[in-house]
Amino acid sequence: MARPEQPHDDEYTHVVPAALYISIWAALMVFTLITVLASFAELGPFNIVVALLIATIKGTLVVLFFMHLRYSPKLTMAAVIASIFFLFIMFSLTMTDYLSRGWATFAGR
């Protein structure tokens, strides 16, 4: 079996610089603070948009760097995209029902 002399050069065992991890951590902490503060601003329907947007940015940072997705094979990326796709299917097709329940239930005559 092949033993890599220097595992550090192997693209799948990419060693991320500690500084990068720490800056990701700092960004996550800042975003947490922002999301709490933003929730106190009265933005109407945009409160949830902002909250989810920040959560998604945070999630993306975690997945890309902490979970090494950025340094992983394309297949892993495909798996992540597939899961998001099927979640989207579940949510959106379920909501086709709930969002249109109150629509016209009378014949047009």
Next chain:
Amino acid sequence: MWKNFPLFPERASALAGQVDGLYFFLVAVSAFFTVLIFVTIFVFAIKYRHENNPHPTPIEGSLPLELTWTLIPLGICMIFFAWGSLIYFQEGRAPRGAMEVYGVGKQWMWKFEHATGQREINQLHVPIGRDVKMIMSSQDVIHSFFVPAFRIKADVLPGRYTTTWFHPTKEGTYHLFCAEYCGTQHSGMIGEVVVMDPSAYQAWLTANATTGSLSATGQQMFTQMGCETCHRSDTQGRGPNLAGIFGKQVTLDDGRTVIADENYIRESILNPATKVVAGFKPIMPTYQGQMSEENLAALVEYIKSLAQPQPGSQSAAMMQ
């Protein structure tokens, strides 16, 4: 056992013919493809059997053929889709002016209440030649109102109304089944729909007449429960004026709009704060758990009757 052996359900509503038409078309197309596949397999199996054809000819496939048997079935399916959807939208949306019957499913019986006040259990009498709209809810689990002769079915849910309608075209007595499994006596939750000619129906109504129509009962309750102190017949009330509200679009306090159908009225009685009409405060008390399905139906029917041009025209229409 051999005496009574039908192979096709009776056809007793205006819609039944349409459903059967599409059904026969589907059967014909399916039969065609099934026979095609069976015959092709049979012919290939015999013609190219090993003894006959020891050396197979290598064939990779054929793009034109693949496209043919992708696109033709797709085209046929789109016909099915369009045709089926047209029928579904007729089934699902009752014409305005239909006569209305409230139905309640419970383990394991059907209760019906006519707009004119007659009540019956596991039997439903309707006149021939009129649109009949069923407004149904359940007291416990999910049931399903199924009359094969009319080709209609609608699940009956606890906590809300579901509706369906039919237009009987043939006198007779037809099966009424509960089609959604509902517990021990599910198969005993059956009844019959009796389609009568209008004069016989009128006689039946008279023979079974009760003190008041459903909306009259509702009106009494409306007064007794003090609803009119807020829901006044002018614009000065603390609640919206309910005259003419049924079937109209209503703007809510958060900007959404809903159509004031039976479900909206029901919800507004039981959970008034959920969808408050714009310009009013959420001050109405809840009637959750304080009202039987029957009383609820009476109130809903009364509020609907306020939308009629002249109150009482419902029974007038019925006399025709």
Next chain:
Amino acid sequence: MATAVQPVVERETYLNSNYGLKSWLLTIDHKRIALLYLMSITAMFWLGGFFAMLIRLELLTPAGDLLSSDTYNKMFTMHGITMVFFFLIPSVPAVIGNFVIPLMIGAKDLAFPRLNLASWYIYMLGAGLALWGFLFGGVDTGWTFYTPFSTAYSNTHVVTVALGIFVVGFSSIFTGLNFIVTIHRMRAPGLTWNRLPLFIWSNYAASLIMVLGTPVVAITLLLVAFERLFHIGVFNPALGGDPLLFQHLFWFYSHPAVYIMILPGMGVISEVVTCFSRKRAFGYEFVALASIAIAVLGFLVWAHHMFVAGISMYSALVFSLLSYFVAIPSAVKVFNWTATMYKGSVRFDTPMLYAWAFIGLFTVGGLTGVFLASLGIDVHVTDTYFVVAHFHFVMVGGMVVAYLAGLHFWWPKITGKMYPEAPAKLSALLVFVGFNLTFLPQFVLGYMGMPRRYHAYPPEFQVLNVLSTAGASVLAVGYVLPMIYFLWSLRYGKDAGPNPWNAVGLEWMTPSPPPTHNFDETPVVTWEAYDYEHQPQEEITVGH
């Protein structure tokens, strides 16, 4: 064979490499685990069949006289649960797939052998829980567990059985996960995606559904259990919940689950039809991609189970349209299998007979599915025997027949022995005739309006029900026969040799039964799938 004179040195196979109960219960060999599954799901099949027999006997007469209503309701519930979750879903994947997938791709084992064994133990735990529930009172909610009946009204062992299904779901998830990772990572050198046997493609597609769908039904059943125990109210309208949400979440898995049940069966048919036509699969790429298309589109159509349930009509319109799209790849497969026989060299061996039965019955099952996708028709026939007949055509006429085709096809590989051909052909015939006699009358019953799950029914439905019960007894004989001759063949069957069908595919290039590590040398693939063109045209010698 050349071993006539030399003293027979017994070759080491996965069967004789090790003896004793422990060597089986702690094995991590995918082939032995497949046999463990075979035994467990066979037991569950007979249990489910026993329930089915009682149902059919009860329905001989219109009155509910043989069983009480409660017992009858428990029977159809337990029949459904046993057959769907404990037989059909693991049938082809966990038995045949487990055995042949590593062989077909030239691997020594699945990617995670210990996880594979764990899947079987999880299956046994789930089955144990469910059986516990069955034995000590049963369950009467229907396999669909519709709320609020299951959460607030049924007083049977709902939580125990739901927990059993929750647990067995993880067995299915781990099997699917193992297959996906194995197919991605463990293929032999040269075995590219477009050289893979179609059985691999279809199992890959089914595994996608197992991995993506099963967790959703797991959480849904967990919520049902929570609701029963803590009254959290998510599915109970009396507590403000919406019972239709349960149906959405349940069918989000349980509709695609139909494709978990049929896709691996389709893979078996692709193998059998090519082998006994001695040709490459017609339109290989289309058949392969159709599997993936079915898996993906299968997730977009679930609410066609709910057209009369009280969902929005506009939503129903969307789901109806999408439902037609999933019919197309299935049709493409049927046409391609048929075309594969064109100018082939067709043999009439038992697996091929089953494959023909599959194609015919699946065609009927699929087309009647189109009826149910059609909104106007669905309103009338849903929740009637039409639906019962339709899904039995797909699951029994489809999956069980395909399972039998696969079992006959790979039996020589699994055991090294041939089954006797004559009784096998007889059983194929009995299954086909018995099946049609059982379920064709049910289409008529359904359109006439006989609701499903009815313990008693109006007398005018009796003749067709009697026909159906008669057919079921023929079908039962058709199922008992293979059980007998398969067991018989273990002792008395002729030796099969490595490749009794003269088939192509890596699994036929290793001895039967295969050695523990499958291949003495990892094969290197340089040819396309189904390369019958370059396969020597030897006679099939064994079994004739």
Next chain:
Amino acid sequence: MATSTEIQAAERSFQHHFASIEQQRDTATFGMWMFLLTEIMFFGGLFCSYLVYRHNYYEAFVEGSQKMNIILGAVNTAVLICSSLSMAMGVRAAQMGNRKLMVILLLITIVFGFGFLGIKAVEYHEHWTNHEFPGPNFHFETGDPAHPATDPLHTEIYFGLYWAMTGLHALHMIIGIGLVTWLVIAGMRGAYSPMYYSPVENVGLYWHFVDLVWIYLFPLLYLISHKHS
């Protein structure tokens, strides 16, 4: 550079149905990702229920969310993010073969994990004593009981989902702490090296995933709206 004992440890971990140790590592990692895919769908069912009821009963969800302790929730979010950092640094230490650092970082991760659970327990206790647990003891009042602004039953669904979602998340945390503990024990025995650290990497993936779920749970459950407060 790898020591001979590390090479031995890596060889012991090698399973012979793989062609190489790289294949084994890739396979294990891909398997973990597939497992996380199922986890996403598992929580997805709950998020879908949340979406539906938030849509139907928005006001009741607002009422319920105002019973949440935002400070504790935010602190817990920070704790989890810190634990993710120590986990990521722990994996990094394993990659570089720094065994002692790895063990220390994993221990820190465990401490953060317990910190999270502890704070969560305080919140749970608060909800429990306030009768904010669905079931017969549930009690929720909004203003005048005769004219409730929202139906308490709907708020009960909010709390039902709250307990189900955070409870399953907490269960995942407990499993995660167990897994990290196992890594610490094996790591101290020298099981991992730059050639073989798949378990560390994969438990790390799992840990980050659990963090990820919380990143969504926090705004969805705690920060719906403050308009009445």
